[in-house]
Amino acid sequence: MLPTDPTKKLSFKRNISDGDLVIVYEKHDNMKAVKVCEKSILENRFGVFKHADWIGKPYGCKVSSHKGGFVYLLAPTPELWTLVLSHRTQILYVADISFVVMYLELIPGCVVLESGTGSGSLTTSLARAIAPSGHVYTFDFHEQRAVAAREDFERTGLSSLVTVGVRDIQGEGFPKDLTGLADAVFLDLPQPWLAIGSAGEMLKPDGVLCSFSPCIEQVQRSSETLASKFTDIRTFEVLLRTYEVREGKMDHCQTEAGTPGSRPSKRKHRASEGSQWEQDNSGSSVVMARPSGEAKGHTGYLTFARLKCVA
Amino acid sequence: MSTVEEQENYSNKNRRITWEGCSVLLDINDGDRLLFSRLTAGSIVKIGNKNYPLQPLIGCPFGSMFQVENGANGPCLSRVIPTAEASNAEDKKECDSKNESRDNRALIDNNTAQTLTGDDIEGMRREGASGNAIVEALIANSATFENKTSFSQEKYRLKKQKKYAPKVLLRRPFARSICDTYFKKYPARIGFLRVDTLSLLLSFANVTAHSDVLVVDMIGGILTGAVAERLGGTGYVCNTYRGDSPSSIEIVRIFNFGDEINKRIVRLPLADFCASSNGDSKDIELPQAASGVDNSTIESQAASGVENPTNQSDPVSMEETTMSSEDGKPTTETCALKVHKAAKPGEKASEDAIKSWKENGFSSLIIAAPEVDAWSIVKEVLPFLSFSAPFVIYHQYLQPLATCMHNLQVEKMAIGLQITEPWLREYQVLPSRTHPHMQMSACGGYVLSGTKIHNDNQPNKDFVLLVCYN
Numbered sequence A: 001m002l003p004t005d006p007t008k009k010l011s012f013k014r015n016i017s018d019g020d021l022v023i024v025y026e027k028h029d030n031m032k033a034v035k036v037c038e039k040s041i042l043e044n045r046f047g048v049f050k051h052a053d054w055i056g057k058p059y060g061c062k063v064s065s066h067k068g069g070f071v072y073l074l075a076p077t078p079e080l081w082t083l084v085l086s087h088r089t090q091i092l093y094v095a096d097i098s099f100v101v102m103y104l105e106l107i108p109g110c111v112v113l114e115s116g117t118g119s120g121s122l123t124t125s126l127a128r129a130i131a132p133s134g135h136v137y138t139f140d141f142h143e144q145r146a147v148a149a150r151e152d153f154e155r156t157g158l159s160s161l162v163t164v165g166v167r168d169i170q171g172e173g174f175p176k177d178l179t180g181l182a183d184a185v186f187l188d189l190p191q192p193w194l195a196i197g198s199a200g201e202m203l204k205p206d207g208v209l210c211s212f213s214p215c216i217e218q219v220q221r222s223s224e225t226l227a228s229k230f231t232d233i234r235t236f237e238v239l240l241r242t243y244e245v246r247e248g249k250m251d252h253c254q255t256e257a258g259t260p261g262s263r264p265s266k267r268k269h270r271a272s273e274g275s276q277w278e279q280d281n282s283g284s285s286v287v288m289a290r291p292s293g294e295a296k297g298h299t300g301y302l303t304f305a306r307l308k309c310v311a
Numbered sequence B: 001m002s003t004v005e006e007q008e009n010y011s012n013k014n015r016r017i018t019w020e021g022c023s024v025l026l027d028i029n030d031g032d033r034l035l036f037s038r039l040t041a042g043s044i045v046k047i048g049n050k051n052y053p054l055q056p057l058i059g060c061p062f063g064s065m066f067q068v069e070n071g072a073n074g075p076c077l078s079r080v081i082p083t084a085e086a087s088n089a090e091d092k093k094e095c096d097s098k099n100e101s102r103d104n105r106a107l108i109d110n111n112t113a114q115t116l117t118g119d120d121i122e123g124m125r126r127e128g129a130s131g132n133a134i135v136e137a138l139i140a141n142s143a144t145f146e147n148k149t150s151f152s153q154e155k156y157r158l159k160k161q162k163k164y165a166p167k168v169l170l171r172r173p174f175a176r177s178i179c180d181t182y183f184k185k186y187p188a189r190i191g192f193l194r195v196d197t198l199s200l201l202l203s204f205a206n207v208t209a210h211s212d213v214l215v216v217d218m219i220g221g222i223l224t225g226a227v228a229e230r231l232g233g234t235g236y237v238c239n240t241y242r243g244d245s246p247s248s249i250e251i252v253r254i255f256n257f258g259d260e261i262n263k264r265i266v267r268l269p270l271a272d273f274c275a276s277s278n279g280d281s282k283d284i285e286l287p288q289a290a291s292g293v294d295n296s297t298i299e300s301q302a303a304s305g306v307e308n309p310t311n312q313s314d315p316v317s318m319e320e321t322t323m324s325s326e327d328g329k330p331t332t333e334t335c336a337l338k339v340h341k342a343a344k345p346g347e348k349a350s351e352d353a354i355k356s357w358k359e360n361g362f363s364s365l366i367i368a369a370p371e372v373d374a375w376s377i378v379k380e381v382l383p384f385l386s387f388s389a390p391f392v393i394y395h396q397y398l399q400p401l402a403t404c405m406h407n408l409q410v411e412k413m414a415i416g417l418q419i420t421e422p423w424l425r426e427y428q429v430l431p432s433r434t435h436p437h438m439q440m441s442a443c444g445g446y447v448l449s450g451t452k453i454h455n456d457n458q459p460n461k462d463f464v465l466l467v468c469y470n
């Protein structure tokens, strides 16, 4: 997924090959991750697609099924991955993810700790930020989820950047051998305050911690716990509103003598005399935008804090 | 997995301790005043009516807190190390406020509550009383303090503390803090780009090490700097522009980039791309000589736009003359020596790099150009992106992006098109007093994102041709 391997870098010359992970795009809200395998097929409502037909084609191309239906084949990115991964838990989405990565001040080479791993949606973006020389240590106490996450990082080619550990972080804290090594720590746990003490031990001075919690009571409690060893404690909520764009014909408003040059006062006068909006067909098209009907109204609160610098 | 070399390289880039000549963000009194400065032997900061040398900040960890003191050689900043007791005191205070029973029904505000006069305070100062001692004296001599609610007591203490015992927090200039600070103080200079919006741009454009990111940064360099920070000295961020003079990317200088990162920040006039995208690959193969004259003129023009003349005050000092030393001469010279030898960000892209982009395309594109129509840029630069590459466009207004999105759809140039508007709200979290901040920024602008597709009868064919010839 990441261009750390120059031969896997996106390019005009790079074509899809056997064994690649591609994102099959039907519609913006209908995508799927597929591992290309010469002998395999993909079947969906558009028909049957032979993987063999895809090999050698450029990324971003349109491919057809036996019935003439088509899909696009895209190179995976963490944003696309978040939309196609299998939900084993609640996951974080792009708005929270991008804000977290920015506020944790992650750059190539950083060491970041995370718990819980969940479905690895955030982990993928953490890995992108610290590649090629940094590392993500992510922990979940749920064995199966950890195994599934490891498999996913294998598929997406991130396993050299991510280590998944099985551990009860609220009960045991982070492993002692990571003490003082972390540039940043991220918590998405039901009782984050239980892990804050350990997180403080893992962080370098001035390192940043972030805790994501859906409920304000969790935030309250975490913030109280943070106060002793951290400063600059701030809580945010971030959301995205998406827009629909449509081209529409708008009828012009025509009053009898209403030429474009006529003075507004005159128009007003006429209008009050009861002239009507007259429809004509010479209306021009305009592109219009409006917010999409439904949107996420809440995901969670993001609480950030910096480890105090004690000499 | 990561070599020793990589680790060393990393610790150079992610330095957590200041050094002479480094750029810092000073946060005075908990965000009341924010200013960028460069730490040199002679640089100062003015707080109230006194000048404080910044020398004591050199060699301290970022995140250190300083208080003002009257030293033997005049006013100075000295580091405060937080103690365990201080935090216990805070805990106690919080418990108290939970059981609040006082209220302010009897409070009369008539300015007679304070018995300490200005002269008294001056006297204390002359005798060498610390700022904190003055604050305590003010509290002791306030007739109303005892009757205030603990919430107002805290407010009173804070107000006096800011005046008589100001605190300076030493912060690291990172994309986050730089963007935040500009947005707070000079939003127009960064095209009103809010930090959550900037973070979305970096995500949607899949910025990561080893990527080649094409940007149109007409917002002062905050975008270029943020991308370069994520590249960490690998790949390239290439700023393209129409005409002869690139827009200023001055803000890049506030980031503490070393040579290896600055070298990765390049520029390229759009014309240079288009010239050879007509299948005419001549000027790639031609030796420098032929175009040498032209280039140099462009370069010298560009130099005035991109690089600061060394004797000018740094763009980072957005307030007052933090750079000037006592004799009134700018102190930039001390570090100018170093800067001079160092790689400058924003040099023209090398022929090798250009050749590689022409063959392979850029891995993503980010546009932040408040004054130029989004669609007219996109249709020109999209052909330079690899197939399947993500792109993202920021604009303060919705309409230009709506039109652009519509055109991209009609021309079948991209899929996954989406316009999003980020929304960011901060909360005050305090025992029994948690609520959203009363003020928030209502507009973080709009973001159009999408993925370029391979389309047999669309642009890029010139590139394909070119590739075959090579």
Ligand SMILES: C[S@@+](CC[C@H](N)C(=O)[O-])C[C@H]1O[C@@H](n2cnc3c(N)ncnc32)[C@H](O)[C@@H]1O
Pocket (backbone or CB within 6 Å): A089, A090, A091, A092, A115, A116, A117, A118, A119, A120, A121, A122, A123, A139, A140, A141, A142, A145, A167, A168, A169, A170, A171, A188, A189, A190
């Ligand atoms: C909501 S999910 C995290 C989702 C993740 N941020 C993502 O974007 O995919 C929370 C995870 O925390 C794990 N968890 C809960 N308590 C834990 C504990 N004490 N120690 C470690 N992991 C824990 C759960 O198993 C679950 O997988």
